[in-house]
Amino acid sequence: MRFAIPALLLAASPVLAQETPVLDVYTYDSFVSEWGPGPAIEEAFEATCSCDLQFTAAGDGAALLSRLRLEGARTDADVVVGLDTNLMAEARETSLFAPSGVEGVDWDLPIEWDSEIFVPFDWGYFAFVHxxxxxxxxxxxxxxxxxxxxxxxxxxxxxxxxGLLLWVKAAYGDEAPAIWESLSDNIVTVTPGWSEAYNLFLEGEAEMVLSYTTSPAYHLIGEGDDGFAAAPFEEGHYLQIEVAGAVEGSNQIELARDFLSFLATDAAQSVLPTTNWMYPAKTPEGGLPDGFDALIRPANALLTPIDETPETIDAALDEWRAALSR
Structure with missing residues (x-):
């Protein structure tokens, strides 16, 4: 009998594992940090799904698509959170994403949303913070x-x-190479992601950092420090809408779609303003936190049409490389 109990436990353990489905979500580093929205969203979704939500951090947002392309149909991801409007056309062309199944949401976005594949979860404007x-x-x-x-x-x-590449391109068109040439000696360093850049700025390594118009809200609300501001630019500011998508080859596709639907709920949207420090894609019932009303709101929102972004990115990258290599 001493050996019968362990044998029964071993036999039962695969069954128990199968009873708790796992949802693998790829996202960017700051999303899953202890101060980011990941922990709160994980807890709230797991309370509704009887599942195990597991985040995998994969660098910054653009690195997500690169990793997914590399892994292809062999990817472990069920959901990808953190692509944006600048990457949607390229992501769609991979054929790795399934229709979201999310319909009838009254989004609070600066543009009309009509994608059947990608679900917006937050948005903001790029800006230089000082x-x-x-x-x-x-x-x-x-x-x-x-x-x-x-x-x-x-x-x-x-x-x-x-976003900065497309901001300069949208504002200056054929003059963009000259703008980059003039900016090249202002640049202290180019970091792989947002977190590294912002930390260097806070350490005093530069006077300004590329971030968001909403970044000062973090210091004001999270730290009680009103000493930061975003510089309003006369050309306007480039819009970013962050999106999530379900992976076509997922063996948890319905659970993945449930998670996309959850991102549109008040439980998720109310977390984002004071963890991801962006505007929610759907304003939560309690509205925006105090402090968001003090942020600059660009009069001119710039955005490259989504279907034109791949070609525009290729040209803008060439201009950027050429200017910074001189």
Whole structure:
């Protein structure tokens, strides 16, 4: 009998494992940090799904798509959280994503949403953040002519870095190469992702950092520090909408779609403003936290049409590489 009990337990353990489905979600590093939205969203979703939600951090947003392409149909991901409007066309072309099944949501976005594959979860505008009391440039030309030091992110791995390329391209068109040439000596360093760049800025390595108009809300609400601001640029600011998608080859596709639907609920949307420090894609019942009303709101929102982004990115990357290699 001493050997019968362990044998029964061993026989039962696969059955128990099967009773708790696992949902593998690929996302970016800051999403799953202890101060990011991942832990709270994991807890809230697991309370409704009788499942085990497991996040895998894969660098910054643009690195997610690179990893998914590399893994292809062999990927362990059931859901990808953290692509954006600049990557949607390329992601769609991989044929690795399934229809979301999310319908009838009254999104609070600056543009009308009509994707059947990708579900928006938050949005914001790119901006250069600085400490108050600093005389910030008011446009890219002025920035390039100044000796102001900046930190930016690599557009090949980071969605903010990619957003900056498209921001300059949308604002200046054929003049974008000249803008990059003028900016090249302002750049202290180019980091793989947003977290590295922002930490270097906080350590005093540069006067401005590429981030979001909402970043000062973190310091104001999270730290009680009103000493940070986003510089309003006369050209306007580039819009980013972050999205999630279910992986076509997932063996938990219905659970993946349940998670996408959950991202549109108040339980998830109410977490995002004070953890991801972005505007929620659907304003929660209690509205936005105090402090968000103090943020700059660009009068001119720039956005490359989604179907035109792959071609525009290729051209903008060439211009960026050429300017920074001189």
């Amino acid at each position: 400490r108050k009391g600093f005389d910030a440039p008011s446009n890219f030309r002025e920035l390039g002519e100044s000796d102001v030091s900046i930190i930016i992110q690599d557009p090949r791995s980071s969605t903010p870095g990619l």
